[in-house]
Amino acid sequence: MKEIILIKNGELALKGLNRCNFEDILIKNIRRRLKSLGEITIRKAQSAIYLEPKDESFDFEEALQRVKLIFGIAGFSRACVCEKEMEDILEKSVEYLKEPLDKVKTFKVEAKRADKRFPLTSPEICREVGGKLLSKYHHLKVDVHNPDITVFVEIRDTNAYIRAEQITGAGGLPVGTAGTASILISGGIDSPVAAWTMAKRGLRLNAIHFASPPYTSPRAEMKVKTLLSKVARYSGCINLAIVPFTKIQDEIAKNCPEDYFTLIMRRMMMRIAQKIAKDSGSLALITGESLGQVASQTLPALVTTDYVTNMPVLRPLIGMDKEEIVTISRNIDTFETSILPYEDCCTVFTPKHPKTRPTLESCEQAESGLDIDQLIEEAISETTYTYIE
Numbered sequence: 001m002k003e004i005i006l007i008k009n010g011e012l013a014l015k016g017l018n019r020c021n022f023e024d025i026l027i028k029n030i031r032r033r034l035k036s037l038g039e040i041t042i043r044k045a046q047s048a049i050y051l052e053p054k055d056e057s058f059d060f061e062e063a064l065q066r067v068k069l070i071f072g073i074a075g076f077s078r079a080c081v082c083e084k085e086m087e088d089i090l091e092k093s094v095e096y097l098k099e100p101l102d103k104v105k106t107f108k109v110e111a112k113r114a115d116k117r118f119p120l121t122s123p124e125i126c127r128e129v130g131g132k133l134l135s136k137y138h139h140l141k142v143d144v145h146n147p148d149i150t151v152f153v154e155i156r157d158t159n160a161y162i163r164a165e166q167i168t169g170a171g172g173l174p175v176g177t178a179g180t181a182s183i184l185i186s187g188g189i190d191s192p193v194a195a196w197t198m199a200k201r202g203l204r205l206n207a208i209h210f211a212s213p214p215y216t217s218p219r220a221e222m223k224v225k226t227l228l229s230k231v232a233r234y235s236g237c238i239n240l241a242i243v244p245f246t247k248i249q250d251e252i253a254k255n256c257p258e259d260y261f262t263l264i265m266r267r268m269m270m271r272i273a274q275k276i277a278k279d280s281g282s283l284a285l286i287t288g289e290s291l292g293q294v295a296s297q298t299l300p301a302l303v304t305t306d307y308v309t310n311m312p313v314l315r316p317l318i319g320m321d322k323e324e325i326v327t328i329s330r331n332i333d334t335f336e337t338s339i340l341p342y343e344d345c346c347t348v349f350t351p352k353h354p355k356t357r358p359t360l361e362s363c364e365q366a367e368s369g370l371d372i373d374q375l376i377e378e379a380i381s382e383t384t385y386t387y388i389e
């Protein structure tokens with residue numbers, strides 16, 4: 001039996017004239033994500049997208065797993081392709097629906113006739129298919145109000161399709177429809193969740209990581225790459241910039257008051273990130289900050305950090321509790337990696353009594369012993385780039 005994947009767009013339906021453009025980007029994303037599984041034909045018609053494998057060896061199960069993670073898809077289902085004849089539809093529905101129907105007691109059939117030339121009306125199709133299934137599966141009863149399962153028969157332009165229930169998709173908007181932004185990624189729990197959250201709203205991601213060898217180990221860098229590859233299953237490939245940060249941290253430790261270490265470090269990160277982000281075509285920065293979570297995330301601290309950039313800083317987790325963030329992190333499978341114990345560059349230099357109510361003036365005073373421009377230039381010139389898929 002020939003099977004296809006039938007995809008229903010998410011919010012796309014709301015986008016009016018942009019819809020076509022959104023659909024094209026979604027199709028491109030689907031194509032890219034499934035490319036390694038074999039050749040497929042992709043067709044769009046009446047707010048649905050049809051994925052049809054071209055050969056037998058196509059890994060259907062893996063394709064379903066991948067489709068489940070693609071943003072911009074509200075729901076999808078596997079469907080069986082039939083001739084547009086009742087005889088074929090009846091025969092295939094018995095065979096194709098056996099597995100899902102074995103697991104339930106009640107069902108109903110819904111039919112949709114996009115091709116009005118088809119000789120039977122929708123209620124007639126429902127009656128015939130329902131009758132056939134009842135005659136073959138004696139444990140079943142029809143329940144039109146509250147069925148365990150609804151099966152669908154659709155008569156479309158070239159074929160008819162039979163499918164059981166829809167699987168919920170990842171939702172959101174297709175990645176690339178909202179432009180590009182750069183996520184400041186640490187090895188922690190929050191920043192991968194922030195990255196995922198913004199990719200879900202259609203942003204393509206670049207990433208920036210600050211590494212401080214030998215204070216941080218190569219394993220910490222590996223961890224960041226693993227986290228990004230997990231995010232990339234949703235967002236598509238990510239260009240990662242790794243910025244050497246050791247010298248800057250040493251200079252801060254040598255020349256600045258200890259209670260300002262974290263703040264000054266954050267300000268240096270933002271200055272560098274902004275430059276790298278602009279050069280890579282990003283329109284905004286993204287961080288994993290959540291209001292009040294730690295000393296450097298009080299409102300005054302965030303304000304003094306923001307003073308050094310004129311790029312918008314998106315903080316999608318700003319109003320979330322840690323528990324809510326952890327829940328998402330488990331759902332997107334980054335949690336177990338995030339809690340691996342390797343030091344990141346923030347924990348190495350954490351002051352004993354960090355400033356929680358800094359002012360801009362006191363901050364500028366505290367970092368006045370640094371040659372900021374020189375440090376930034378050096379760090380950027382030694383930045384390396386990797387592609388994460």
Ligand code: ATP
Binds near residue numbers: 184185186188192287
């Ligand atoms: P996370 O769990 O994302 O590490 P956090 O709660 O530990 O966040 P901080 O360490 O204060 O908070 O970092 C705040 C944000 O700054 C992070 O979410 C991330 O966006 C960015 N950040 C922190 N460390 C780094 C780093 N080494 N490289 C790049 N960005 C970083």
Ligand code: MG
Binds near residue numbers: 186187188344
């Ligand atoms: Mg952290």
